[in-house]
Amino acid sequence: MKALNSPEVTQVESIAARIAELGHPTRLLIFKHLVKAGESGAPVGEIQQELGIPASTLSHHIAKLVKVDLIKQVRESRTLYCLPRFDSLLAVINFLQEECCINEKCGGKRS
16 A cells, blocks of 8 residues: 555646546636647637636636646736646646556457
8 A cells, every 4th residue: 555645646646636627627628728729828818718718717717727737827028828738738648548458468358
């Protein structure tokens, strides 16, 4: 049994928190919009307009995504940009894939 403060447990908690935040439909759409925008991200105003989310609601959802390190915000002059954290997304994907099929018997087929 793993100690509750072990690095592996901490990693699982971090991954679970990211998946939980992406489990909300609005946050998933925001993150998808940012992934489509790429490394340069998108201004908050563009996200709001594109997704039709009220400013206060959008701010709440962005804060949740920032808290779990899925996005970061950068201000350029008067414009606030949201940028996807692809390294965090890849950490989630890698966690889910890293032991894929390891318990499958070699050459064993199920009918």
